[in-house]
Amino acid sequence: MKSEATLISIRLFNSIFMQRNLNQQIVITLIVATLLMIGFACNSSRQATDSVASAQLKAVDPYVGIWDYAVKDTPEGDMTGELEILSNKGNYSATMRGAGGEIGIVDFQILDNKLSGKFDYQGMRIDVNATFQGSTFAGEVGVDYTTFPITATLRNP
Helix, strand or coil: CCCHHHHHHHHHHHHHHHHHHHHHHHHHHHHHHHHHHHHHHHHHHHHHHHHHHHHHHHHHCCCCEEEEEEEEEECCEEEEEEEEEEEECCEEEEEEEECCEEEEEEEEEEECCEEEEEEEECCEEEEEEEEEECCEEEEEEEECCEEEEEEEEECCC
């Protein structure tokens, strides 16, 4: 039979051991919570930085983005789609997407708020000319001696 002193020693040891395990669990919980808070803070900071960078890019180059366009009164009816404008150090490129597929615009340029370029559609050369006004542009699409009005609005300005 264990002596009273031994039982007290075992209880004291268990109490200290349990207290120590409890303290370790508290420390581990605090460490995990701190790491989670740091992770959330970094993620929030990165998202804020990305938003600022995106806003700065748009502020620097208001032409870049996806523009929803409509060409009115063509023989095939009104045509709609999107025009994506990209810039690489001020050198612009553009791609039109619509029901007919995807078409790259060649000789595409933007000077003094005016865009110009051309593309081939069903074997015909089509010229595009338009003027920007804020988050919209308006102009014409020309085939030989015939023109059709084109308008567009920047998506998510």
